[in-house]
Amino acid sequence: MILLPAIDIQAGRCVRLYQGDFATAHQVAADPMDAARRFRAAGAEWVHMVDLDGARQGRPVNQEIFLTVARESGLRVELGGGIRDMEAIDFYLRNGVQRVILGTAAIRSPELARQAAARYGRRIGVGIDAKEGRVMVEGWQSEGGRDYLELAAEMADLGIGCLVFTDISRDGALTGPNLAALGALLARVSCPVIASGGVRDLADIRALIGLGTQGAICGKSLYAGTLDLGAALELAAASDGVGTAGVEAGTEARMAGYSAADASADAAAGDGAVATGDVSDGGGVEAAPELAEYFAKAPLIPAIVVEDQTGEVLMLAYMNQESLAKTLATGYTWFYSRSRACLWNKGATSGHYQKVKSVTGDCDKDTLLLRVDQTGPACHTGSHSCFFRPLYVGNGLE
Numbered sequence: 001m002i003l004l005p006a007i008d009i010q011a012g013r014c015v016r017l018y019q020g021d022f023a024t025a026h027q028v029a030a031d032p033m034d035a036a037r038r039f040r041a042a043g044a045e046w047v048h049m050v051d052l053d054g055a056r057q058g059r060p061v062n063q064e065i066f067l068t069v070a071r072e073s074g075l076r077v078e079l080g081g082g083i084r085d086m087e088a089i090d091f092y093l094r095n096g097v098q099r100v101i102l103g104t105a106a107i108r109s110p111e112l113a114r115q116a117a118a119r120y121g122r123r124i125g126v127g128i129d130a131k132e133g134r135v136m137v138e139g140w141q142s143e144g145g146r147d148y149l150e151l152a153a154e155m156a157d158l159g160i161g162c163l164v165f166t167d168i169s170r171d172g173a174l175t176g177p178n179l180a181a182l183g184a185l186l187a188r189v190s191c192p193v194i195a196s197g198g199v200r201d202l203a204d205i206r207a208l209i210g211l212g213t214q215g216a217i218c219g220k221s222l223y224a225g226t227l228d229l230g231a232a233l234e235l236a237a238a239s240d241g242v243g244t245a246g247v248e249a250g251t252e253a254r255m256a257g258y259s260a261a262d263a264s265a266d267a268a269a270g271d272g273a274v275a276t277g278d279v280s281d282g283g284g285v286e287a288a289p290e291l292a293e294y295f296a297k298a299p300l301i302p303a304i305v306v307e308d309q310t311g312e313v314l315m316l317a318y319m320n321q322e323s324l325a326k327t328l329a330t331g332y333t334w335f336y337s338r339s340r341a342c343l344w345n346k347g348a349t350s351g352h353y354q355k356v357k358s359v360t361g362d363c364d365k366d367t368l369l370l371r372v373d374q375t376g377p378a379c380h381t382g383s384h385s386c387f388f389r390p391l392y393v394g395n396g397l398e
């Protein structure tokens, strides 16, 4: 599971509210960048940011802060608040923000959510902010007129990347997440769900892992000190693949598609953690039925990539059935990004493509070996191979 520490911004300050009530705003950190740096130092890979002024005013307000954190903190930024048109979506996603969350706009203009999902795929999230089961909008000041489950199901069908569910009555209250409402949501939709509101301690993180949410947002608990971020991150990372709800195919795909180890794997093997807007869903290719055998045990399997000429190991990435089919159909490598929960074409961003020479399955059909002609370096750091960090070198004597 992914753990997302939260930074909410009001008038340039890092604040927390109680149940979304602006009158309760109090500053919790001296500076948003300091908070982001501390989260990164504790091991976080994502940060959930909210433009509170933006949510209330209906337009982006504190842009510079979000872009600075995206540029300089080393964290992937998920951002909501005041993103109501394509211009704002384009602006953030083309300037370093990894994922935007649409709240009010998703209700008022489902067509915008659909177009945004078509353009940016999994980098679009939808916020389902509910009070007693009803969705709230405009900084949670007004009723959106929709049941939370209905809206969630409608949005999930648009091909968005995730739903971020917030129980408003729990937000900032440290009373535990609303597991019943989350359970109903997970049963209704098959896209990743991130839980927000109420997290107090490690027991709550454990409960969310058990429920099968792909992420947990923690705000007040970190600032109030009831949750230790390092310990929570460790628990979340250790949970990969664990989950009582894992029996259902959709849930398993969610679990596998969104693990905490993702960002490092993608950063090492992918075209870098920085989003550039050309992440493609790569849809449209039918997976051949005989490939299904390789995915009988898990929806994602490792693909070891070696250079055809030299045999040098270049990288390891993950494939789902669709990405394998696309690789075979196009002759270039396609993988599945666990952090972005979408297909990615190696080289689409960097130009460092891999032309496939052969694909071989292993003895028990759960790992792939690809021999490729590599254009440029395979690693986003500029190294030819992603494997350049020696951890142990023996002396060759037995």
Ligand code: AMZ
Pocket: 017, 019, 020, 021, 022, 050, 051, 052, 054, 055, 056, 058, 079, 080, 081, 082, 083, 084, 101, 102, 103, 104, 105, 127, 129, 137, 138, 139, 140, 166
């Ligand atoms: O705390 C609040 N009053 C609040 C808040 N945290 N109001 C909105 N938001 C967040 C939502 C979502 O991420 O959780 O802002 C986003 C939605 O904003 P908008 O402008 O798209 O409705």
